[in-house]
Amino acid sequence: MTTVTPEPLPTERPRGCPFDPPSGLRDRPRLSRMVYADGHVGWLVTGHALARSVAADRRFSSRHELMRLPVARAGFTGPLPPATPGMFIGLDAPEHTRYRRLLAGKFTVRRMNTLAERVGEITAECLDAMAAHGPGLDLVPVFAQAVPALVICELLGVPTDDRERFQRLAEAANDLDAGLEETQAAMEELGGYIAGLVREKAETPTDDLLSDLTTGDLSFEELVTVGTLLLGAGLDTTANMLGLGVFALLTHPDQIPVMREGPEAVEKAVEELLRYLTIAHTGVRVALEDVELAGQVIRAGESVTIAAQAANRDPEKFADPDTLDLRRDSAGHLSFGHGPHQCLGQQLARVELRVALAGLFARFPTLRLAVPADEVPVRRHADIHGVHSLPVTWDGE
Template identity: 55%
Template sequence: MPHEPSAQPVAMPTERRAGCPFDPAHELATIQERQPLARLSFPDGHTGWLATGHSAVRALLADPRISVRYELLHYPYPDGPEFPLPPAPVGDMLGLDAPQHTRFRRKLMGKFTVRRMRQLSERVAEITEEHLDALERSGPGTDLVEAYARPIPALMICELLGVPYADRDAFQGNVTTMFTSDAPMEARTAAMQGIDEFIRGLVREKRSAPADDLLSDLTQDPDLSEDELTGLGGLLLAAGLDTTANMIAHGAFALLSHPKQAELLRTEPDLADRAVEELMRYLTVAGTTIRSALADIEIDGQVIRAGETVVLSLDAANRDPAKFADPDSLDLRRETAGQLGFGHGAHQCLGQQLARVELKIAMPALFTRFPTLRLAVAPEAVRLRTNMNIYGVVNLPVAWDEE
């Protein structure tokens, strides 16, 4: 039988412990231990739920009675946008439920299969080697974000979509603004408009003169309108530019802070696949997602009522000791089946296979080429993206011993 939740709702934890740049907000573990599905108070007065337990988060991610529609959500942080939000723009799959979401996803799934992404491995390896060579020429004292972590996934998503890489700087700033959680709504709107205008121009070009790229393939689909193609293209571009770049940079920071694990990555190449999954679990750079109940849902002895917002803490779920032994340790040999770094269910990350290919190649290659790689500043001096929806580092100064 369901039971009544605790009378006192918790507030959304945000503070990470000083000196623990890889751990989730420290109060999440306390909440998780006490009640993996807890009542949560929202700044606008709404009372909803916070899910931190792995089983609860995974079940809710897969439940069709949970909605991602922006206009139904409440925001758990005091510095967020004003609610209610408008509905998702045309083509923005992230804010759509089935069947609208299903329609778009089916059109894209064939473009992001495991087989097709593996076919891109050779090109990822070429781009990686080019940037390792450039790093070596530049010498120690380089910012790894700008010189390595950001350009590799940026080049890959640009090539995949057919976006001129020379135009990257024109939309990189807009992407950064979109992912800044405390950016004014006016700035976010302007950034989205900038990306929209850029992609819309590309869509028109490719409809009249298609090339061998994903965006051209989509433009030949008579079922997709120009507005939908623009929204889909902008979403794929923004996600491909930011998320994997942060995983490469933050993953490098984590390995530099755990030298024994970095040595494993260098000396045991067969660990690459497992290492990627463990870094996704341990870091969970996209740590939180928000949903709304469309119907009453009973889970873990609690009843989430229709209309209540549920905050799903993926980073807490990935540190749940009920799922992963010694979860706060980075262990590249760990069996990580069920890690939620890419999400789960109908909205699981569409580009996860591309991200896996990029991470599997770029991470070991970096530490193999530069076995003496180290931070060029004290760990506490590394600037963290604490105001971004995608967590990571702003920059990562590194050095190594030259031969």
């Protein structure tokens, strides 16, 4: 067996391939030693089957205070503070399960499907605004960010007037180049706003998710944290999936007609875009005990980085993985993660992506990039992959 020297997590995407995982990542074996930001020597998983089994194995923890950071955040190498009450993404069962039980009913497939019509109306409003502006604009603010922001604000019961402020704060929270103080200030500002809103909803409930939650058994502190998490997650993720997704489609124009072939084709297409782009590309777990994995022993306390973007391009799971093929069966991709922490809002994201992308390409059949593909500014160093802007144009009416 060959011994591979522990290396840091590769983060540099290959030049001219904005949709591909960092090239160094593809060269790593499915399980290898990795040096973390603070010098900890842990592990890196790139294989699909292994990534799945680590994410689902309850001997691996998601607790923030146990976790080592795969890469430094503006010089900050960790450790992270323990999750505060309500910060369910950094907790294990049974605490985590309690939050999931309180929240999962709000995001069921059935409930999200009933939102499709409203998402369609919101999308149509954004597309109307594009048409009114005329050909030649940046698609990110008017479409990619606008649709998910309007949807999550309406669902939670957050006034949309302050939308641009939230957008900036959520972006700051996911930017690895932003200073820690900047990130924390952004989170605190968002939290402060949500706190005011939670107080209002508790006093005068309205017909929305946040009001609904105030009648349950979450404390005020928990409500603020959960509300901030849901708003933050709903803003930045789907927005980047839409921006990067449209970019991918415009650079693969032979695939675009699939988006006009009806709901079933669009459902499959969205799963393939999720797989191919894997915007939430990295997750971390920590062994709570010694665990044998693929012939190696992960010692208790060692961190394991799950490179979902590599796992989703594992040729053992997906044939010809570097090809974007909207007709393929992409079920089983790890773009929403796997295991008990799999994305709570994934069914909402699916509905938004299907409705918004199908709507866009139906309304603007001649949509195309307004600049050469290599001039589209791509996020280089962020927890969530995406584009900063997407200049597009189309044939005017």
